[in-house]
Amino acid sequence: MPLSEKDFPVEERSLGNGLQIRLLPDRSLPVCTLYSFFRVGSRNERPGITGISHLFEHMMFNGSKKYGPKEFDRRLEAAGGTSNAYTSNDLTAYYEDFASEALPLVLDLEADRMASLLIDDVSLVRERDVVKEERRFRTDNDIDGMLDEALGALAFLAHPYRWPVIGWMSDIESITREECERYFRAYYAPNNCTLVLVGDFEPAAALREIERLYGRIPAGDGLPKVAAGEPPQKGERRAVIRYPSQAPAMLAGFRGPGGRDPDSLVLDLIEAALSAGEGARLKRALVYEQELCVDAHVYFAWRMDPGLFEISLKLNPGVDPQRAEGALWAELARVSDEVMSERELDRAKNLVRSQLLRSLATTNGRAHTVGQMEVMLGSWRAMLDLPDRYAAITAADVQRVARKTLPPHRRNVVTLIPGEVEA
């Protein structure tokens, strides 16, 4: 059953400068969420300035012409709101959740920083230190983070997905103010942004305000070309990390399709069959039956360019990684070699459908989903027929996509072995 447009009466507008606007009124609670999606992420970077997209996300909170340093969040919180942002390989998203009375202020804050962000050396130095702490927290002292970073560098030779979103430490340390300014001019123009407003507001009035505040911001030049090429993988690749951990761990990745490729929906179902819920194949086999792992988890996200289908194993202390790997490969081979039963396929479809519905349960969730569909799939309307597209996937599709995506020669494997590297 598709989602009904009647339940999601999204209004679509765009301004002369190219800003895309999506409005979804919902008066059930006196709150709103505003998302600003910029089509820029780590794939738009180059060696030497890796991490600039993420560093820039931090810089966006350091003041603009009308609202000086510290003012953005101070004004927002004083009006009953909060903000945050995230950067991915493909995009940077900023959001504000707020009491609906604060809408004029929130639009003014966002428009002002798009029009006139202040980038100074003092805030750059300070924010660089903050980001380095974030990197130490998420990567240098975090097993999942260090595995993920190593996997990207292993699986991609040429594509920008090769480096971590947070960037290499040496690059974070050396990015200059001039590079930030160039980045802002290139990517933070209205024609590279989709604005999504959801919640308790009057659409005509909100649109008038958006036009007034954003309409004067000039469009940017075309976006620099992304070096998106990647040679085919001709054999398994491996890397080993030694770290004084309690137990071994493993992260495997297979290069899959891009987000707009219909096969990505099939991989969503394979992900659910393998790791969503305690009865999923990997959980059942590796965690419960063979007792090899504390956790077995699959992660597949839609990407602009062909991204990774990742499998993470957190091994029980003392388990031989080779044994766990063998069990993993056997489970993946089953997906390729055997036809998935209708019952199991239905289970996966139901789990994915429920996940989509739950993502629409909050104001922030609806705004995020509308924007993500717009940026990643080309239109928010993609979410309406997603349930039908999942429903139409057959067991033969699952087998075909598994065979194409998960053969042994496409493996990239990073293993973490407890122990220290001798100095």
Next chain:
Amino acid sequence: MIAHDVELPPLQIEKLPSGLTLLAVQKRGLPLFHVRLSLPAGACEDPRGKAGLGHFTVELLRRGTRRRPAQDVDEMIESMGAQLFTDVSMEEGALALTVPAELSERALDALLEVALEPAFEESEVAAARRRTIAALHSDLDEPSNVAGRAVVSLGYGPGHPYGHPAQGFRRDVDTFQREDALSFHATRFQQQGGLLAAVGQSTPQELIELLKRKLAQWESSWPGRSQRSALQFTALAPSLATRAVIIHKPDATQAQVRIVAPGLPRSTPRHAEAVVANTALGGGFTSLLVDAIRVDRGLSYSVSTRLHMNRRAGLSVFSSFTKNDTLRELVDVALETMRAYAAAGPTQDALEKARRYLAGLFPLGLESHEALAEQIADALLDGLGLEHLKTYRSRVLAVTAEQAREMAAELSPARDGALLTVVGEAEAARRELNGLCPLEVRQLEEFA
């Protein structure tokens, strides 16, 4: 102007003679149905020497019932597109499911079967014991996780009902037998003090009738009535002077920092004052501490203070992290900022900002089916009532400067007797903290 009161969706509450509370909330919109069963089976109920038994028992529920083995339990639940949510807080053990609206009866049957008719097969108990021990071991790899476990263990202290993490300790889990799980289930999975909540598209009356009909079908499956002795909650004894515990994490290039002092229970009549005073100090992105540590000095990515408010006792906790060689600077700035705040309280601007921030965002915590059920259930079970939610905004908006100032002093994590906990490389931390206060180095494994 932010409206002063929050309008809850249509709901009905009914307390049954058995002591079980029924809660039905009508939520229109998405065609979803949510059910949540909360029982007085939290970590504070763990018997002495059996820390983690509540968590262990609740996790075991899904590993087979008297009607079907574990694999079929998973199939029963996940074929509906749902995943069984389990949570063991200090006070309660909770199980919940969210399913498409048309599957409401199946969801209730599944949840009640899992909650009330566990098999606790010997082999499953042994496997769960091995899994839990492996997980506790593995959790030591996450410094923030170790810091969280240390806050609870050291903050409340040994012997206090809240003085252990819900997952327990390896030494205790190692002793768990089938009889322990059976006994915990028989004595804690009681209707008295429990709450069954449903959130869905039907009217509250229809939802209550559905709950009653299903409960009648499962009536004989509840364990028999059982009396338990009341828990002893002694007041948290303040230490005389600040002290530090360093938990050694080899190779760590960053230190996790917690500063802990006794706080307030959730039932405090001064709840609003406490939350407002804490927000100005260390909540949100513009608090005093965020300014001093992150914005002005770039010492950390994350800094906050949080009130751990349990039903009968609480803690006041400062949290942050920084690279090894700025540990002392971060601790000094944190202590100085918190001490100044304890003496002066918030400025009028900071007070106003904290009040409006809390009031404006409050409705977001009641948006999803899951949040509605959890928030209302907790308010009822903690004895706070619906008024706690309905009047939350007006109460925080009414907090005065004087009230906030008093609370700032009373709840400061930096007052004398506070405990500084650092998870990081011991030698580096010891060098940095030298001369600050008495230091003690503990090994990571002690916190598994």
